[in-house]
Amino acid sequence: RRGKKNLPPGPAGFPLVGSLPSLDPELHAYFARLAARYGPIFSIRLGSKLGVVVSSPALAREVLRDQDLLFSGRDVPDAARSISYGGGQNIVWNPVGPKWRLLRRACVREMLSPAGMDAVRGLRSREFRATLAHLHRQAVAEGGAVPVDVGAQMFLTVMNVITGTLWGGTIGAEEERAAVGKEFRHLVAEITEMLGAPNVSDFFPALARFDLQGIRGKSDELKERFNQMFARIIEKRVSKQDGEATPAPDFLEYMLKLEKEGGDGKAEFTMTNVKALLMDMVVGGTETTSNTVEWAMAELMRQPRLLGKVREELDAVVGRDAVVEEAHLPRLRYLHAVIKETLRLHPALPLMVPHCNSADATVAGYLVPAGARVFVNVWAIMRDPAVWKDPAEFIPERFLGDDGDGGGSRSSWDFNGGGELEYLPFGSGRRICAGIAMADRMSSYSLAMLLQAFDWELPPGHRLDLAERFGIVMKKATPLVAVPTPRLSSPHLYSAA
Numbered sequence: 146r147r148g149k150k151n152l153p154p155g156p157a158g159f160p161l162v163g164s165l166p167s168l169d170p171e172l173h174a175y176f177a178r179l180a181a182r183y184g185p186i187f188s189i190r191l192g193s194k195l196g197v198v199v200s201s202p203a204l205a206r207e208v209l210r211d212q213d214l215l216f217s218g219r220d221v222p223d224a225a226r227s228i229s230y231g232g233g234q235n236i237v238w239n240p241v242g243p244k245w246r247l248l249r250r251a252c253v254r255e256m257l258s259p260a261g262m263d264a265v266r267g268l269r270s271r272e273f274r275a276t277l278a279h280l281h282r283q284a285v286a287e288g289g290a291v292p293v294d295v296g297a298q299m300f301l302t303v304m305n306v307i308t309g310t311l312w313g314g315t316i317g318a319e320e321e322r323a324a325v326g327k328e329f330r331h332l333v334a335e336i337t338e339m340l341g342a343p344n345v346s347d348f349f350p351a352l353a354r355f356d357l358q359g360i361r362g363k364s365d366e367l368k369e370r371f372n373q374m375f376a377r378i379i380e381k382r383v384s385k386q387d388g389e390a391t392p393a394p395d396f397l398e399y400m401l402k403l404e405k406e407g408g409d410g411k412a413e414f415t416m417t418n419v420k421a422l423l424m425d426m427v428v429g430g431t432e433t434t435s436n437t438v439e440w441a442m443a444e445l446m447r448q449p450r451l452l453g454k455v456r457e458e459l460d461a462v463v464g465r466d467a468v469v470e471e472a473h474l475p476r477l478r479y480l481h482a483v484i485k486e487t488l489r490l491h492p493a494l495p496l497m498v499p500h501c502n503s504a505d506a507t508v509a510g511y512l513v514p515a516g517a518r519v520f521v522n523v524w525a526i527m528r529d530p531a532v533w534k535d536p537a538e539f540i541p542e543r544f545l546g547d548d549g550d551g552g553g554s555r556s557s558w559d560f561n562g563g564g565e566l567e568y569l570p571f572g573s574g575r576r577i578c579a580g581i582a583m584a585d586r587m588s589s590y591s592l593a594m595l596l597q598a599f600d601w602e603l604p605p606g607h608r609l610d611l612a613e614r615f616g617i618v619m620k621k622a623t624p625l626v627a628v629p630t631p632r633l634s635s636p637h638l639y640s641a642a
């Protein structure tokens with residue numbers, strides 16, 4: 146039937162279930178293997194769903210740029226319905242339309258743009274200083290330095306920055322913040338895990354009401370736990386507004402105002418949108434960023450020569466008598482190349498968030514029927530040997546133009562999803578990541594702080610393992626645990642003040 150309909154080639158699969166029985170949990174690598182066999186566009190039947198996988202820069206361009214609008218829909222997975230408050234309430238799972246535009250504009254303009262970011266520079270500095278002080282306490286603990294779970298620490302930092310930007314001082318006490326942070330990490334991990342797991346309800350929508358794997362039930366439960374936290378935070382803020390002290394303007398304040406106004410005249414903005422956006426920011430921004438820093442640390446610990454180059458730059462730009470600040474970042478060129486190379490080899494969302502076409506489309510001469518789940522395998526594209534020299538090697542120099550293959554530092558290798566789409570860790574087109582400026586700043590700042598202020602070593606008996614574990618957000622299979630040793634000139638520099 147595939148040939149008759151002119152669908153993209155692909156594995157034949159079994160009757161009824163298609164290729165479901167042969168799905169490899171490491172979906173990004175499995176899809177890359179299938180692409181090597183069937184070509185840069187292939188189709189795969191998953192139950193009653195048709196998946197179409199695109200794995201070359203040219204075809205990514207066709208889907209994400211040339212036919213952007215047609216492919217800008219989402220095929221909302223069953224697991225996402227509940228946590229996105231029904232599907233039409235947040236940015237990530239909304240189809241492109243007036244509501245999506247209002248939500249995205251609100252977030253980008255008020256919170257995620259470089260100007261929005263500048264407005265809360267002080268908050269980030271305080272949060273990073275708090276992490277620095279915490280790591281220092283671990284490093285000089287009585288009885289010897291305590292090993293640090295790098296990803297967990299980075300998650301808490303990023304989480305505190307994001308929630309601080311969202312609702313500022315609403316959560317006051319240190320312990321309450323720590324408790325909220327811990328609970329969030331757990332919830333976010335469960336959500337991203339669930340979104341990456343194959344779900345029978347998605348492959349056979351007629352069976353969705355039976356929730357055979359219990360994923361819908363779990364999603365409802367997770368949503369409810371978030372919902373209660375959000376409701377508590379909003380309630381605290383609203384009652385504060387009626388009282389004497391007015392909080393400093395933050396994103397929650399802005400959203401509550403928008404909610405009072407009812408929207409922008411083209412789309413409504415309700416209290417559900419307030420919560421759904423909080424969910425987008427917390428789920429979309431935390432693990433993605435903290436995992437990137439964890440990968441960067443692991444890659445550098447594996448190659449001490451490269452780590453030395455980062456340190457050399459940090460010592461030249463910042464020295465050891467001061468703590469790195471955001472203002473230093475523009476001068477940390479090599480460090481930035483490390484972040485870019487990390488996102489090339491370990492993109493946080495290896496298959497992006499799948500797209501969906503609203504009407505039949507033609508890509509590379511093949512039919513992509515309306516409603517297909519379209520995956521762009523950015524993980525495979527950014528390891529394509531036709532584009533990248535030694536694609537499996539971690540070589541930050543390629544982004545500086547001094548790796549000798551003549552390609553480096555092409556202006557198209559930035560985060561904006563432009564150019565030839567060889568490098569697209571944040572996607573491209575209308576649905577490109579809304580949080581690039583924040584992700585860029587937080588990941589660079591985090592890595593700079595970890596490396597300027599501490600030496601890191603693996604605990605005795607530990608081995609550096611760079612294996613990946615697929616999920617909608619890709620993780621390191623084993624968390625990076627390392628022991629910090631202070632390297633700044635004075636212990637006073639580590640105080641949180």
Ligand code: HEM
Nearest residue numbers: 237429430433434493494497498571572576578579580584
């Ligand atoms: C290293 C960190 C990050 C990476 C690699 C990343 C990557 C991505 C990718 C690949 C997409 C999907 C694009 C598509 O479907 O075409 C996306 C969407 C999105 N990201 Fe990020 N992201 C990161 C951090 C953040 C942060 C910090 C935020 C906000 C606080 C954020 C908010 C969003 C939102 C709201 C969307 C949905 C956009 C839409 O559907 O219109 N992301 N991100």
